[in-house]
Amino acid sequence: MNQEIGRSVLRYGLWLAIAYQLYASVASTFTLGLELTTILNFVFLFSFFTLLRLLTRSADFQPIALTYQILCMIGFTYFWLNFGGMKGSVPYFLCVFIASVIIINRGVYLVAALLLYFGIFGSLIFLPEYFTVTEFDDIPAGRITRDLDYIIIMIILIAFFIYLKSQFLHYKAQVIRRHHELQKLASTVYDQNQKLEQQQREIRMINDNLEQIISEHTREIEHKHEELSEYAFINAHMLRAPLCRVVGLANLIEMENRNHARDMKTIREISAEIDSIICKINDSVT
Secondary structure: OHHHHHHHHHHHHHHHHHHHHHHHHHHHHHHOOOOHHHHHHHHHHHHHHHHHHHHHHOOOOHHHHHHHHHHHHHHHHHHHHHOOHHHOOHHHHHHHHHHHHHHHOOOHHHHHHHHHHHHHHHHHHHOHHHOOOOOHHHOOOHHHHHHHHHHHHHHHHHHHHHHHHHHHHHHHHHHHHHHHHHHHHHHHHHHHHHHHHHHHHHHHHHHHHHHHHHHHHHHHHHHHHHHHHHHHHHHHHHHHHHHHHHHHHHHHHHHHOHHHHHHHHHHHHHHHHHHHHHHHHHHHHO
16 A cells, blocks of 8 residues: 555656646746756656656656656756755745655665755755855846745645545545455454354254264164064074974874874974974074
8 A cells, every 4th residue: 555655646746746847847938038947947847747657657666756856856956056045945845845755765765865855955055155056136037936936836735735635535445444344354254153163063962962862772772682682582492392392292192193193294384384483583583
């Protein structure tokens, strides 16, 4: 977001610089003619427009910002020396300029811009004996130019701070919107976490119930197995014993009385069939 703010302020500053240089170029053409000041104004106008074009095409805007600020400081130095120094309009421009430098630049570019700024204008302010400053009274139409500069500076200041306020409100709205989105996301994550915890509790309850159900079923199966084992024992010993005695008795009767041999044979066959059924039942149970 800081990069986005810096690029946006640089773009707006270039537009303000182009607008001012357009005014200054036209004003100096009519008041001073084709002198060095007029030529410099047109050079700065062309340079700022070129930097604005480059800004739309470049991913890294910091070198463009530093170039723009160096051009501004060259222009400020020239106009400081030739248009009244501290009594001129340049100091007012410098207030806006230093604010834009702090907002736009980052890292080594900020350090370089601040060193250049304080180096140049510290020398102009604290070492005036090394520089020759032209007073406004010595400049043709100097007072008119200075009054117009003050009006332009006021307009630029108002526009600059209105823009900063709009950008602040814009990014504030973005931050608030993202905050609400994060809150919704956090609420969603919290709800999902609660659902997961509830599902885990249900799974634990199901596991506990499942263990209980398996244990109960196991006990039932063991109980039925015991019953079946008991039944197999009864079937193998208690039920077959009388049947064996019936078969033995039938054999004795047949040996003693041959007249009933056929009936005894039938009894033995029926007994053998019953014994076979009992054996099958016993095998299936065990």
